Structure formats: C-alpha cells, structure tokens
Amino acid sequence: MSEMFEIVAATPVAENLTRFEIRAPRIARKQQPGQFVIVRVHDHGERIPLTIAGSNPEAGTITLVVQGIGKTTRLMNSLEAGQFLLDVVGPLGQPSEIRQYGTVVVVGGGVGTAIAWPTARALRDAGNHVITILGARSKSLVILEDELRAASSDLFVTTDDGSYGRQGLVTDVLKDLLAGDKPVDFVLAIGPIPMMRGVAEVTRPYGVPTTVSLNSIMVDGTGMCGGCRVLVGGEARFACVDGPEFDAHTVDFAVLAQRNAMYRAAERDALDRFTQHPEQDRQRVEHTCQLARRHPELTESS
Amino acid sequence: MTNPLKPKDRVKIPRQEMPTQPAEQRRSDFDEVNLGLTTVQAHSEASRCLECSHPECVHGCPVGVKVREFVELVHQGDFLAAAAKIREDNVLPAVTGRVCPQEDQCEGHCILGKRFEPLGIGYLERFVADYERSQGTLALPPKAPPTGKRVAIIGSGPAGLSAAGDLVMRGHEVTVFEALHEPGGVLIYGIPEFRLPKAIVRQEIDNLRQLGICFETNVVIGKTITIDELLGEEGYHAVFVATGAGLPKFLGVAGEHLAGVYSANEFLTRVNLMRASDFPDYDEPVYDCRDRTVAVVGGGNTAMDAVRTALRLGARRALLVYRRTQEEMPARKEEVEHALQEGVEFVTLTTPLEFLGDEQGRLTAARCQRMELGEPDESGRRSPVAIAGSEFELPLDLVIIALGTGANPLVQSTTPDLETDRRGYIRANDDTLQTSKPGVFAGGDIVTGSATVILAMGAGRKAAAAIHEYLAAQA
Numbered sequence A: 001m002s003e004m005f006e007i008v009a010a011t012p013v014a015e016n017l018t019r020f021e022i023r024a025p026r027i028a029r030k031q032q033p034g035q036f037v038i039v040r041v042h043d044h045g046e047r048i049p050l051t052i053a054g055s056n057p058e059a060g061t062i063t064l065v066v067q068g069i070g071k072t073t074r075l076m077n078s079l080e081a082g083q084f085l086l087d088v089v090g091p092l093g094q095p096s097e098i099r100q101y102g103t104v105v106v107v108g109g110g111v112g113t114a115i116a117w118p119t120a121r122a123l124r125d126a127g128n129h130v131i132t133i134l135g136a137r138s139k140s141l142v143i144l145e146d147e148l149r150a151a152s153s154d155l156f157v158t159t160d161d162g163s164y165g166r167q168g169l170v171t172d173v174l175k176d177l178l179a180g181d182k183p184v185d186f187v188l189a190i191g192p193i194p195m196m197r198g199v200a201e202v203t204r205p206y207g208v209p210t211t212v213s214l215n216s217i218m219v220d221g222t223g224m225c226g227g228c229r230v231l232v233g234g235e236a237r238f239a240c241v242d243g244p245e246f247d248a249h250t251v252d253f254a255v256l257a258q259r260n261a262m263y264r265a266a267e268r269d270a271l272d273r274f275t276q277h278p279e280q281d282r283q284r285v286e287h288t289c290q291l292a293r294r295h296p297e298l299t300e301s302s
Numbered sequence B: 001m002t003n004p005l006k007p008k009d010r011v012k013i014p015r016q017e018m019p020t021q022p023a024e025q026r027r028s029d030f031d032e033v034n035l036g037l038t039t040v041q042a043h044s045e046a047s048r049c050l051e052c053s054h055p056e057c058v059h060g061c062p063v064g065v066k067v068r069e070f071v072e073l074v075h076q077g078d079f080l081a082a083a084a085k086i087r088e089d090n091v092l093p094a095v096t097g098r099v100c101p102q103e104d105q106c107e108g109h110c111i112l113g114k115r116f117e118p119l120g121i122g123y124l125e126r127f128v129a130d131y132e133r134s135q136g137t138l139a140l141p142p143k144a145p146p147t148g149k150r151v152a153i154i155g156s157g158p159a160g161l162s163a164a165g166d167l168v169m170r171g172h173e174v175t176v177f178e179a180l181h182e183p184g185g186v187l188i189y190g191i192p193e194f195r196l197p198k199a200i201v202r203q204e205i206d207n208l209r210q211l212g213i214c215f216e217t218n219v220v221i222g223k224t225i226t227i228d229e230l231l232g233e234e235g236y237h238a239v240f241v242a243t244g245a246g247l248p249k250f251l252g253v254a255g256e257h258l259a260g261v262y263s264a265n266e267f268l269t270r271v272n273l274m275r276a277s278d279f280p281d282y283d284e285p286v287y288d289c290r291d292r293t294v295a296v297v298g299g300g301n302t303a304m305d306a307v308r309t310a311l312r313l314g315a316r317r318a319l320l321v322y323r324r325t326q327e328e329m330p331a332r333k334e335e336v337e338h339a340l341q342e343g344v345e346f347v348t349l350t351t352p353l354e355f356l357g358d359e360q361g362r363l364t365a366a367r368c369q370r371m372e373l374g375e376p377d378e379s380g381r382r383s384p385v386a387i388a389g390s391e392f393e394l395p396l397d398l399v400i401i402a403l404g405t406g407a408n409p410l411v412q413s414t415t416p417d418l419e420t421d422r423r424g425y426i427r428a429n430d431d432t433l434q435t436s437k438p439g440v441f442a443g444g445d446i447v448t449g450s451a452t453v454i455l456a457m458g459a460g461r462k463a464a465a466a467i468h469e470y471l472a473a474q475a
C-alpha cells in the first residue's frame, strides 16, 4: 500500500476551473516553476499531467489549477476538501529557465494562465519587467487576474466576445507591444495549441526568443514510454523529461495537435459515461478516502 | 537417489508437453496461455532426470538453482521441500519458471538435450512454485536480528526485489522506491497477463512486504528525492540503483511522430499497468485495434508480447516485421511458437524505411525494404543486408516499435559523481556492483543493458551480498 494525497482545499475559481491545495510534502519541497505532477484519482483512473501552480513547503502542500475538459479533469473538479487522490508523483519535467531577460511578456490562455503563473512570479523575482496578457473566451473564464497582476508591472486582458478587457486575441495585444518603442526581450506563451502557434508566428519576424509549454499526452512522465514525444526542430523530444517547455519557433504544432487527437472517440465515450453515471467513480474515490482514513500513517509523509 | 529406473529407461520417457489453452480461444482473451503441468506429469517429467554427478543444468542457470536436487524432491513428491530448495538461490520461482529463456540457460545445458529432449526444468520450477502458492505457505529461513542499518533500493523490478529480499533477511531495514504507482518493474508494466499473471507478481510482492520491506511508490529518484538526499537527510546507509533500461528506442526514420506509432513500452504499459484492455471500466485508452492491421517491428520477447497483445485487442491482422529470419529471433522459442499458433504473420527479412500518414497525421502505411542475410556480425548472427530496388509499401493502421531499450538517464543526470559508460549505463564493479560513488551499488538492466529477469535477480543478490559486507565494515 502506498501513500495517499489529501485535498486540503478545493476552490472553484471560474467556470469549470478549480484550484486545489494538495498535501504532498516531498513535492512541495522540491517544486520549481514549470514543473508538473502526474495524478491518478482512483484505482481505475488514468494518469494525467497537471502543472504545479505553486507550493508551500512549510504547509507541505502544492497548488493545482484544473480545467474540466474531459472525464478525469471533471471528476477531479467534483472532489472536495477532505477527500484523497490515490497517486500524485513529481515534480516532473525541467524547470523553466529563469534569467534576467529585461522585458518579458507572459501570455496565458485559459488554464495556461495557471501554468504560467509560477514562472511569471519567478521571472519578476529575477528582476525582469513582466507584462502579462491574459486571454479567455469570455469574462467568466478569466482566472488568476489578481495573482498575475501582483506578479506583473502591466496586465492586459482580452476576451473573444469582448465581455471583459479588449475584444480579440492575445496576439493582438502582443503585436502592439512588439511594434511599440519598448523592446521585448522574451515571451512565454502557455495556452491552447492555436494560441501558442499564433504567438510563435507573431514573435518570429521580430526574432524575440519565445518559449511555450507543450501539453502532449503522457503516461509515465519519466521518459519510459515515449508517448509524449513532440517534434522540435525536426527531432523527436520527450515532453515529460526534455520539456515541457520548448523554443516556440522550432515546435511543430500540427504534429502536437494531431497526436493529442488520437483518443478523441474514447475520450468522448468516457466523458459521456461519467456524465450519465458519476456514481461509480464517486465510489472509487470514496474507497481511496476510506483507506486513507483507516490508515492515517499513509497520508502524512514528511 | 530414489529413482528406480535405469538411465537407459529414463531417456525413453517422452518430455511432458505443457498443457495450453487452445490457440483459437486464447487469441481473444488475456488468460494465461500455459496451464501448468499436472502432478502426474510433473512426476513423470522429474523421473527423466539422470541425476548427473556434475549437473550441467546448474551451470546453465545464471543464479545456480540446484536443479538436480529440487527435481529429485519433486520426484519424491515433496513439493514444498523442492520449493525451499529453489528459494535458496531464486526468490521469484513462479516468475522465472514462466519467463526464463530456458533453452539458452538451464535446459540448454542439460545433458539429456544432447541426444534427447532436455529436461523440462522451467515447467518443473513453475509447477513447484505454483504448488507452494496454492498451499499458502512460504518456505523461508528465519530473519537475522536487526542491524540498525537502512538501505534504499531504487526501482522495484526483479533486480530491486531480489536485493530487497536478501537484505531484509540479513536484518537490514529496506525501503524500495518506485516511480510508477505499482511495484514490479517490467514484470508489471511490460510482460503481459497471458504470459505472467499479475496476481503472481502481486503475491510475490506481498510476501516481501510481509518480510517487512517498505514500498514507496510514486517516488522518482532524481526528481522527488536525489541519491545524495537519500544518503544524507533521509538517513540511508547504502543505496542500490536498479532502475532498469526504461528508455524506448525508435528507428529514427521519417514519420515516427504520426498518430498510430507506438513504442512497445507505451503500448504494453497502457494495456498491462493501466489496463486499457478493460476500457471503459478503466480510464486509460489504447488505440482501438479492432479490425485493424497492426505491425510490430522487432523479434525479441517484447515484440512477441506486443504483437500477441494486439491480436487479443481484436486486430484483424497482426504482423511481425523482422529484419532477419525466424531462426535469428532473440525471443524465447515458446513465444515464437505460440505467436505462430495464434495466427501472427511473420514478415521476415524486412525493415521499415519510413512511415506514411494521411493529412490528419494518422499512420497509413510503412515503406519497407527487403533484406538478405550476409556475413555474421560481432554477435555471431548473420547480419541483414538491404536488397536494392526491393522497396514496397505495407498498408497499416498501427505500428509498434519493439527494438529494445536504452538507459534512462533520470538518476544518472542528477547524480554527477555516478560514472556511466558511453551509452549511459551505470558503471559497476563486476563482483561487488559497487559504483564510483561510495555507498551506491547498481545492477540489473541499468548496468548490463536489457537482459533477462534471472540475470537481473542474480545482480540483485550479488549487490545484496556486497552491501551487507559494506555495511558490516561501516559498523
């Protein structure tokens, strides 16, 4: 029997988005911006990668922000404080490269905002002038605005429908910044694939170094299976150990999108079943929780 | 010697055949193929042994299982004593009886094999281990008193498990760290259920737990904790690195990024560890093989496991693409035979040059080339040479690359004073498995490159002995 991971807090932050504090002391001590964990909710569950949005080594907790898009993330977002996750492993992946670039633009789209948050803070702490652009479909989906404002000198919001901030795409704001008189030295873009591809195309002619975080499908997260491979500069790289951050100008986004579409039918099937019959998964979660409560020694590793 | 038969009569007894599930049935389920010898069969097989005074079989076994002695006990009907005899040298007999390449090892050296069929040593080992399991008793010697020393083992494959078993018996406190959520290494994530039921592996691991070994899953050494931290603030006195050879090799040809190209590691992990064959009851999906054409590239055990798994997932055609001939395939002979019986099609003397896809990035075909056998290479096998102008297209829905594995660099890259060779494998002393770093030992596939279960277990034992000495010298 192995350890289980307590959900200390679960707070909805926007439509379909929940912020979790999870007790995982070893990971909390080690985490660096840009790294992720792999989570398996219950004993029939799949392994999904989630970025560590922050950690509190004193309290022994890590922060995860989860967007409910398919079965596992929706199941996760239905969990509450006091419940347990069966498996959490990490911190995985290479930490973000934090340097003093000068002026940095951080672009966050959707849940990518949460992924970019710890790196934005670290960039600011390293003495960069951080400008943040947050993009969402509409106002209710804008997340972590206050948190990112605190980490930035300037912050812009764009929404597709114009319900908040400027109507349009993050790339519209980015283009203005690049065309402006203040030079931009580095861009970090994390979000949906079309957004990251768009940012890469916008910065390419300016030659501004641009980094993206790739969300390929993963299984083990240790370089053992090769399922997460992406094409970067014409070469296969493993996102879980070589990444997840790569030079945006050399990433083949089409291949990433194609590989991520591989299980679409099965994913839809799983989500439908879960929506119609969530009881079975709830029971499996409850089983983990009972086990954890009966064996408190398995939940408090120091 | 209790066998009343004369040697000339013993050699006349035919080798017992392993009862199996019928091929038509087993190709569509994941139940174990081999059913195991009956008691009558085991007795009859054991009576074939010539009880040699210099048993060659023992030299053929990498850990020196006392074959003659345990076979004699089988013949006497004392199966538990036979199990105890095997356990003196081998802590996972239910596993090795099933997966050892016996034809190259114990049985390959058996004197009977010179003129007749060799003794079915693997069958008997499996029989004895299964009997022991069915009795629920474990023939274990008593544990030594606590030494107060703590040993960390990295990786829970056969090398890690056997080292853990030996060290705990010698009174040390042992923790096994495993990156995945379940211990067992390749025995859990690689070798399929139909060859090695997971219940057997789990039971062996439970036995080790009962001996007091602590398993910490979900810990990636090098990420969650480093080796220096294990030896420092985590308070361990020695470390054994047994991380296996978990880095998939690809062909390096165009089109390997297409959706529909898997490494064998990924395909088998999805099905074995994550139980994708039971989707949607289990959440992890795997490519839907039903009515598709699936090709596996390779000729080893991993390739056989992958191609037979694809068949069981409903593939219409399951092809094995190999660049030499069936003769040269490194897989166990039994697996090759079983694969053919189940309807796997061998496409030999063929190698893929490139994978082709549609505009959605999905695999549609492999462009292949025919080969012929040339001069023997350094491994003694005749090396394949391309035949000019023999290129052809093989239409495919899924391809699984099973070309072996390399050294996973996670631990090495975070332990700078751990010396590795050119290919990234950890350097360790042949006799003691001591690495360049004091207190750190290494063994199994991470030192030798992909080998066998029994060799990894042998390395685990050797390391345990050396670690025991090292700890004694520290006191």
Ligand SMILES: Cc1cc2nc3c(=O)[nH]c(=O)nc-3n(C[C@H](O)[C@H](O)[C@H](O)COP(=O)(O)OP(=O)(O)OC[C@H]3O[C@@H](n4cnc5c(N)ncnc54)[C@H](O)[C@@H]3O)c2cc1C
Binding pocket: A036, A047, A048, A049, A050, A051, A052, A064, A065, A066, A067, A068, A069, A070, A071, A072, A073, A074, A111, A114, A115, A214, A215, A216, A217, A218, A219, A244, A260, A261, A264, A267, A268, A271
């Ligand atoms: C390094 C990394 C960090 C991530 N960080 C976060 C995060 O902080 N918050 C967050 O909400 N999401 C994050 N993701 C994405 C998250 O892992 C997926 O949304 C999740 O796996 C989807 O699972 P599902 O069952 O809910 O949806 P599914 O129905 O399985 O999938 C829906 C879509 O998600 C993608 N997906 C499916 N399985 C995986 C997988 N195992 N790995 C990656 N993508 C997958 C596919 O493109 C699919 O089309 C991250 C992904 C990666 C690779």
Ligand SMILES: Cc1cc2nc3c(=O)[nH]c(=O)nc-3n(C[C@H](O)[C@H](O)[C@H](O)COP(=O)(O)OP(=O)(O)OC[C@H]3O[C@@H](n4cnc5c(N)ncnc54)[C@H](O)[C@@H]3O)c2cc1C
Binding pocket: B099, B100, B101, B154, B155, B156, B157, B158, B159, B160, B177, B178, B179, B180, B183, B184, B185, B186, B187, B190, B191, B219, B220, B221, B222, B242, B243, B244, B245, B246, B268, B301, B302, B303, B305, B332, B408, B410, B411, B443, B444, B445, B446, B450, B451, B452, B453, B454, B456
């Ligand atoms: C599909 C397949 C079929 C095979 N069939 C046979 C067969 O029939 N007969 C035979 O004799 N051999 C067979 N082999 C080979 C045999 O399985 C291996 O030689 C053997 O398992 C090696 O044992 P090991 O203990 O060195 O490593 P592994 O079994 O590879 O175990 C290593 C373990 O370490 C863990 N790990 C790795 N890195 C870390 C880390 N940083 N932190 C924590 N944990 C870590 C891994 O997750 C894994 O669980 C087969 C191999 C495969 C892949």
Ligand code: SF4
Binding pocket: B060, B061, B062, B063, B064, B065, B067, B090, B096, B097, B100, B102, B105, B106, B107, B121, B122, B125, B454
């Ligand atoms: S461990 Fe393997 S090689 Fe040794 S006797 Fe048993 S089956 Fe033969």
Ligand code: SF4
Binding pocket: B048, B049, B050, B051, B052, B055, B056, B057, B058, B067, B068, B109, B110, B111, B112, B119, B121
């Ligand atoms: S070599 Fe063969 S016949 Fe001789 S003792 Fe070993 S198993 Fe028996």
Ligand code: FES
Binding pocket: A217, A218, A219, A220, A221, A222, A223, A224, A225, A226, A227, A228, A229, A238, A239, A240, A241
């Ligand atoms: S997830 Fe398996 S190698 Fe990256």
